[in-house]
Amino acid sequence: MARIGVYGGTFNPIHNTHIGIAQAALTQYKLDKVYFLVAGTPPHKNTADGISDINRLDMVRIAIKNIPLLDIDDREIYRAGKSYSYITFSEYHNERPDDEIFFIMGSDSLINFKNWVKPEVISEYATVLVAPRAGDKMESIEHAIHECKNMFDGDFMLINYEANALASSEIRDSFYSSDIIKADVCDGVRDYIKNHNLYSKYTYSISDVARLDEAMKKELKPSRYTHTIGVANMAYSLAIRWNYPAVTAQVAGMLHDCAKCISDEKRINVCEKNNIPITDIEYKFPHLLHGKVGAHYCKSKYEVFDEQIAHAIAVHTTGCPNMNLLDKIIFVADYIEPGRDKQPRLDVIRAMAFTDLDMCVYLILEDSVNYLNSNPDMVDPTTIDTFEYYKSYIEKR
Ligand SMILES: [Fe+2]
Ligand SMILES: [Fe+2]
Incomplete structure (x- = not known):
């Protein structure tokens, strides 16, 4: 029986904190592997000249290359029709009946978890591991975990990881103007962003x-x-x-x-x-x-x-x-x-x-x-x- 972590997110772009959280989960919960489950773009979001799903997948691939025990899962990008997490975790359950599945998510996602489609299916098939975000108050995360435990018959646990003050949105906003921000993505992702002109302040229609x-x-x-x-x-x-x-x-x-x-x-x-x-x-x-x-x-x-x-x-x-x-x-x-x-x-x-x-x-x-x-x-x-x-x-x- 393997212990498999599945880290869901848009990863736009993937940065050092994401990698740190995945590695902390590997160690703390003795996982055998963590998959980065890259979320698809919702159909109503226009990304005609913005960041494509393929750009985000490419960046995750580059960031985890050569890091042991990290892998990528692109099924939500290529799934036809609406893509919901409960479908993904039902698939994991069927594909890996003998394995234990851990769903890694940010604390912001946990707070919203009860509003997701069929959260009870997710918590039935996976243990939820919550990654704190910078500025989180520990009491409010613990409260959210407690609430989810009461609401759903599943396991919700905290990843011990001190997140720094960075979010993907800051990288998108300040990539070209701040060297400090640039340092929060690995060299390969940094080159990819520049080469593909991503997060440029100039976009065209x-x-x-x-x-x-x-x-x-x-x-x-x-x-x-x-x-x-x-x-x-x-x-x-x-x-x-x-x-x-x-x-x-x-x-x-x-x-x-x-x-x-x-x-x-x-x-x-x-x-x-x-x-x-x-x-x-x-x-x-x-x-x-x-x-x-x-x-x-x-x-x-x-x-x-x-x-x-x-x-x-x-x-x-x-x-x-x-x-x-x-x-x-x-x-x-x-x-x-x-x-x-x-x-x-x-x-x-x-x-x-x-x-x-x-x-x-x-x-x-x-x-x-x-x-x-x-x-x-x-x-x-x-x-x-x-x-x-x-x-x-x-x-x-
Ligand atoms: Fe010419
Ligand atoms: Fe020409």
Whole structure:
């Protein structure tokens, strides 16, 4: 007979206190394993460009990797129809008839427990372990435990754990402005949040896309506008595949060539006026500057202030070593949008975009370098650096 802990929550995001509580429960109640049971998003909550269920699952996976006795249970994310805890614990009971099940929950959940759907089923099949939250008064938790014991025929017990003052909501609110807050998630989760642009103060809706669509229709030549729509839609699809906020990617795609249809003189002018550095090759071929000028126009002309969007636009022609996820999405979308038909092995590269994004980036760079080698004058050193970076990355991984 095994003793199995099941820790329910949204984990948006998972942080060090969650891990501490799971480990305290393992030790105190001699559990054999703790599963993080990641709750699904209720149907009425709109997360169109927010944090997806998959983002939360990814972060839990990253946080518990290499920590013994911790595991993940994603059944509530993928369950069809309404998902209630009593269904999950009935399933546990049927799947593990010989095991003892412990349901780990925060004290805030316990206070509400009587209002859940069929709480008596949960308390029949599982011992409830309550994790105190920062600022909890011990008497009120003990009172809630006592009340539940009286109301339901089950076991309710306290986990001895001193919670710090942190809640997931504080991480969501202050991730980008506080190093102290950042330190409360592990390195892998911290990198994931940054790479996926989660909890950004900038979020976008379909009305932003419509506004920029109108602006691009006026700004760009018809063929460039058609290409832009292709890139924006492809960026949206790739973002869904790679769990990046999809409308943010669509906005970046919409603006990526916003400085394409202006004169070379104007591009140089904008750079000089705004202290944007120009390389020798960019002086020689000023069209290469449309990325940098486009990034500048994002803020100054189109009121899109997201640094990650500006960066993706700035590097979309050459790429750069160690691109973040949005950089890669825009770089790839620009190359494979449906209007493209001249590049070699496009079918392979398009398929790869949805199965192995880094390999896809590498193949595009390889083809770009081969093409540029036949026109050596035009080679931008950044393209070569980027190619070398991804070549060695692919070889080493
Ligand atoms: Fe471009
Ligand atoms: Fe483009």
